[in-house]
Amino acid sequence: MSTPDTTTPDINTLEKGQEIGSREVRLSRADLLRYAAASGDHNPIHWNERFAREVGLDGVIAHGMLTMGLAVDLATDWVGDPGRVVDYQARFTKPVPVPDAEAGPPDTPTATLLISGKVGAVDVGAATARVDLTVSLEGAKVLAKSQVSVRL
Secondary structure, eight states: OOOOTSOOOGGOOOTOOOEEEEEEEEEEEHHHHHHHHHHOOGGGGTTTTTHHHHHHOOOOOOHHHHHHHHHHHHHHHSSSSSGEEEEEEEEEOOOBOOOSSSOTTTSSSSSEEEEEEEEEEEEETTTTEEEEEEEEETTTEEEEEEEEEEEE
């Protein structure tokens, strides 16, 4: 007999508007370099200040997929298994600037994302829930319509 997964929320007790949690994620230039190495996305807007400015940005910005990945972690931690995610979508509304640290090593954080989530919809018959994520930097949303569907 298998042991029930006690970390997975019970769909029968979920309500629209219920908070699933929140967190702060701090980013440094070193984080961007590590993500570039792992993802293969070596676009210089994510590591070269001069190039980023030449193409019209205010400076180096975080990878969009890094931002989405950091956001969805809140939902996967809540549901207890990333394999329960059946759909995830978001719209990028603002870049996430990651300035160079004025002092200290390159892994000194210079940008802080605020991520929170609420249950947006529950479908007991399909055993799914939609989690609506709010992702902001300095009070401005950087992702819109960030929604994660999970199977419970």
